[in-house]
Amino acid sequence: MSVISKRGRLPVAGAVVAAFALALTACSSGGSDLVPGEGGSTGDAAETSAVFENAPVADDELILPGSTMEAIKERGTLVVAEALDAPLLSQQDPTNPDSVTGFDADLAKLLAIYILGEPNVEIVPPASETREALLANGTADVVFNTYTITEERAEQVSFAGPYFNSGLAVAVKSDNDDIKGIDDLGGKTVIVGANTPAVTAVPEEQPTAELIDFAADPQAVQALLQGRGDAYVQDYTLLASAAAANDDIKVVGQPFTTEPYGIGLKHADEDFKQFINDWLVKIQEGGQWGAAWEASLGTVVESDIPTPPAIGSVPGS
Template identity: 45%
Template sequence: MNVRRTAFSRGTRAGAGLTAGLMTAAALLLGGCSGGSASSTGVPGAPGSGGGSRSTAAAGAVDGLVAEEQPASAALMPSGSTAAKIRSRGTLVVGGTRTAALFSLLDPTTGRVDGFDAAMSQLLAKYIIGRPATKLVDVTSATREALLRSHQVDTVFATYTITPERAEVVAFAGPYYEDGLAIEVRKSGKALSSPEDLAGRTVVTQSGSTAAAAVKKAAPGAKIQLFDTNTECLQALQQGRADAYVLDQGILAGNAARNPDVTVSGRTFSHEPYGIGLPLGDPGFKHFVDDWLRKIESDGTWAKVWRATVGTEVPGAAPAPPRID
């Protein structure tokens, strides 16, 4: 799955302090304890986070940001362009998930999908169409490329790490966020704080993610089990069918904030830059989305989205967005 030279993993650059802040936040939480069609933002009902009132405030903040987003001018979407076709259709089809806390998580009490990725997809829809009209198509780490190649989705917002291999079959706008792989364990289980500690252990991660290869490289003796979703991996860990769960630290921290029986152990050990997945062979649309990212970063919208989503669980000021490459 899947960075952001921004908050969680900035082991390279000035992110170490924020990584430590995330770990502290998760520990404090555990100690105390998507708009349009399918997106918006917030961390619904996180234990120790003030419950529904906090998530409601976060969702309201994102709704306000979406309302303020100004649509792109017609000059930026010439006839025949992908953006113009999406505007004419009236819906942005987004590949995403409903199971990643802090990024894209379904709140069953409201039917909203909330989080950083969910909010970003709503903002892009507003920019293209003039209203936050999205259709969410559920994806997994193993299905994202296929859905983009077959043009069943316009974009993928799903903690999607940019890698050279993936860039051969899909295009990426961004990166727009940065994270790093980390280890989640049961609080009652064995303390495993480094990749080397995973040797001989049963480790779960998501199929199609970058984590499996990283674990094999760091701990060749680890027994790796693959599941399609974050929920399945988390359940395997909680039920004792696995000793550790390795994935992006942000997703694991979201799990820990909502489940007091698990915790994120140690620091990140990889560099995971998230990109917005786009169909290959459409440089005009990639340029359009990259320019939109630059706009929301420069006008402060990106930082406000971070504060309303990830920032509800991570203390401190919003980090600088990663450099768009």
């Protein structure tokens, strides 16, 4: 099947140009049915098993008559607007198109398990400018796509969550054990991206830091590797992606600014929003949220599992 992996090339909603059914059963080495608690198709088997181990399944009475949950259950798949080219978040395996892994991808599978009892997910790769339309016209049930919650966006869509806090974070060379996060950057040479929030945020946190800026992320990463700066400050997920591609880089600590990611839903679908928020609490308390982080972003971040943001804690959620 044809799948468009460039987010900017997906036509505006109306026609589903690229969608495919993602069932972990198709990817497992034995070809057997995957149920919560069994191994999956990608990554370390123990890590994958931990993500789905004892994954909650909604009681029948929570699937309200006439609700979005009931429509999804009757269809047998959860349709998710999700990237295919976002390392550690949702990335397609070029050798196995049915395999999409990462933090967002695993959460989408966990939500499918909660509704359907199995991880049946159909992916529609979105562009940033098409996410609202995909929800409004019913092409997608949910959006997992580093979708920052804002009050302006909340006028067009509803947001469950937030389910993750991104923001500016710190990366260093892998052999640097002195810098643990933003608190250690006083007096250091800090690489930032030109015209990014780091240009003003770093001096606010560390006035004695010396900044050098680069126009593009690859240039900044190369400068860090060359030792032209002690650390690189950029968006957490971008740094994690760079670290995943290069063993000589690691992310230290957690973000020191806040960019809350939400799960996009059709506007004013309050029953579905409450259903997903309740599910988020369950996977946080049950350990699946933390296991998904450890198996993805946590593989390149030198810190403990972060505390999930409180549900409804930001304007627009």
